[in-house]
Amino acid sequence: MLKLCRQYLNWIQNSVFEGEITEVKLKELKFRASDIMKMETDSLIIFHTRQEKWLEKEVVGREKSTLDNIL
Amino acid sequence: MLKLCRQYLNWIQNSVFEGEITEVKLKELKFRASDIMKMETDSLIIFHTRQEKWLEKEVVGREKSTLDNIL
Numbered sequence: 001m002l003k004l005c006r007q008y009l010n011w012i013q014n015s016v017f018e019g020e021i022t023e024v025k026l027k028e029l030k031f032r033a034s035d036i037m038k039m040e041t042d043s044l045i046i047f048h049t050r051q052e053k054w055l056e057k058e059v060v061g062r063e064k065s066t067l068d069n070i071l
Numbered sequence: 072m073l074k075l076c077r078q079y080l081n082w083i084q085n086s087v088f089e090g091e092i093t094e095v096k097l098k099e100l101k102f103r104a105s106d107i108m109k110m111e112t113d114s115l116i117i118f119h120t121r122q123e124k125w126l127e128k129e130v131v132g133r134e135k136s137t138l139d140n141i142l
Contacts, residue, residue: 013116014086030131037132044131045084047118054125060101061114 004032012064020052075103083135091123 002011008029009019021029026046033044049055073082079100080090092100097117104115120126 013114015084016087016116034131039132041133043084043133043135045087046129046131048127048129049120049125051125054120054122056119058117058119059114060105060117061108061110062112063114 001033001036004036005029072104072107075107076100 001015005011005017008021008025009017012018030044030046037044073086076082076088079092079096080088083089101115101117108115
């Protein structure tokens with residue numbers, strides 16, 4: 001799942017990913033995720049925002065370095 | 072950390088919480104979290120949105136029942 005999500009988004013923490021994605025790519029990601037999820041127990045929660053400025057991000061503690069995204 | 076965050080927000084998945092919180096309560100939560108976090112390695116990421124309608128939520132797979140929030 002981690003591997004799959006990282007193909008579409010940036011991994012920010014544990015099971016949390018963030019990024020800009022097109023409707024088509026999101027549909028593809030959901031389709032591929034459903035394939036590897038146990039639908040009765042697992043869940044994938046998607047928060048959409050249409051404009052980046054509507055969402056403010058604040059980090060307390062260690063900020064993930066860009067290096068982490070490459071590893 | 073889970074216990075602390077659940078005093079302020081609803082637990083939605085793994086290390087993800089959601090909810091409405093006042094500025095004062097958020098400050099308190101950040102303060103209390105810093106106290107138990109290893110600041111060099113751990114991170115707490117906060118996504119703010121001023122209006123709920125700016126954020127759309129979509130769940131694929133199992134939707135956490137309200138019961139889970141009580142357990």
